[in-house]
Amino acid sequence: MSNTTLILLGAGSSSRFETDVKKQWLYTGETPLWLQVAEHFERSARFEKIIIVSTRDEIRFMQHFASYTFVEGGDTRQASLKHALAEVTSTHVLVSDIARCCVPATMIQRIMEAKEAASCIVPVLPVTDTLYHDNAPIDREKVQIIQTPQLSVTEMLKKALDTETLFTDDSSAMASLGEKIHFVAGSPDAHKLTTVADLQKLPCLKEPSAKTLTGFGLDIHPFEAGREMFLCGVKIDVDYGFKAHSDGDVGIHALIDALLGAAGMGDIGELYPDTEECYAGANSKKLLADTVSRIRSYGYEIGNIDLSILAQAPKILPYKEAMRQTLASLLGIRKNFVNIKATTAEELGFVGRKEGVTVHAVANLTYLNWKKI
Structure with a gap:
């Protein structure tokens, strides 16, 4: 020894x-x-x-x-x-x-x-x-x-x-x-x-791998009357919102988990725990911006994201373009790299009963090619 x-x-x-x-x-x-x-x-x-x-x-x-x-x-x-x-x-x-x-x-x-x-x-x-x-x-x-x-x-x-x-x-x-x-x-x-x-x-530094890293995120929130609804960073014009410790933006929460998953950085609950008062009513767009900053500081670049929103209500189509623009801006990528799909649950389960929304998200990262800095 x-x-x-x-x-x-x-x-x-x-x-x-x-x-x-x-x-x-x-x-x-x-x-x-x-x-x-x-x-x-x-x-x-x-x-x-x-x-x-x-x-x-x-x-x-x-x-x-x-x-x-x-x-x-x-x-x-x-x-x-x-x-x-x-x-x-x-x-x-x-x-x-x-x-x-x-x-x-x-x-x-x-x-x-x-x-x-x-x-x-x-x-x-x-x-x-x-x-x-x-x-x-x-x-x-x-x-x-x-x-x-x-x-x-x-x-x-x-x-x-x-x-x-x-x-x-x-x-x-x-x-x-x-x-x-x-x-x-x-x-x-x-x-x-x-x-x-x-x-x-520095002769010992070799260029980074070209591997693509993929992460998956999933989040679910029930509805709650008398709250504002935010979904994928966009305010939805309904008289109910999501029951949650933060603003309940289920789309952004799923996306944060997908990004963290691709980077191997844990999950949203580890970074922004709902047991801490500072996150009560938190603006999810700010949480996403912080996540993006962390990911970039740790040597990753964001490639593209794909979200699937399962909602019997509210109607998503009128908001999809605004969602793409908002998320693209927060992620620092072109909006063609942000894809948002929406579907109903065919009136099945809690989503079909109009009790809440589920979002699935996939995100791809690559290592920053510092040779091009």
Whole structure:
């Protein structure tokens, strides 16, 4: 058993990436970036534990992919690291950023093999350009570019971070205690993914799979007198609505489940539980917009949707075009990719007795082709 824990940090907002998708959710083949990085480290060295640091919502989804230890991050890199270190009991800890996604195995091995050389092992690159500081040239032979991952003695790193001072990396924190830092050769391939332009500098990233992912959704709501009816985002001109915790838009609810099903993200009750007061009377169009935002941030694109509305009443035909336009706008796709079918129940069952409506929905997703960004 190794006496080293791996911490991979990925709780940032990806604000400098300037796209809808978070960079840790770019897909290479059928694997999200964060998982590719974790599996690469796992193949390259032995670890007592692997900790992934991310946001609460992302962790909920990440747990569908792998059984690592997941820790919710903080407001800063340092806060996130301190949260993760609370879970570490091993002698050493190797810390890297998920955005440092193409670290060569040989570089990881160099760092691990040097663990007894100092309290902190740091990969570095030489500076090849001329440097100026305060309008004067400086000796570039005395300057190095610091990379991650960095290996530290766990207890010393915990002590170094027990301060209000913010450090840009682990070695800076360790140096503040006067601890010895040992440098090993880094690699130009271990370039950090910060902006879209960086994608061209990362040789380990392969283009995403062209697979289509399909999800199915189903929802049922009974009628209730004295409520407004909304169906597929459109107000229906009747004197009754749906009995529900939210506005009861059965069409949108089925569609949300279909989208979540295609992405493998659970169901509408997990994201928007009817036990929470904040969703009482909720506008389902807002729930759909939030779902679409989540799906895109996790690296998916919406292809097309198909809804079947089973209703003896009300009549759907007069509203179908408005429904298509509304849903297309919310989904960010052309309305020809939104199909709505309506049928009666031939007076059979609760739908036939005009007691409620059932909607079946199918949605198709593809992985965002980031090579075309």
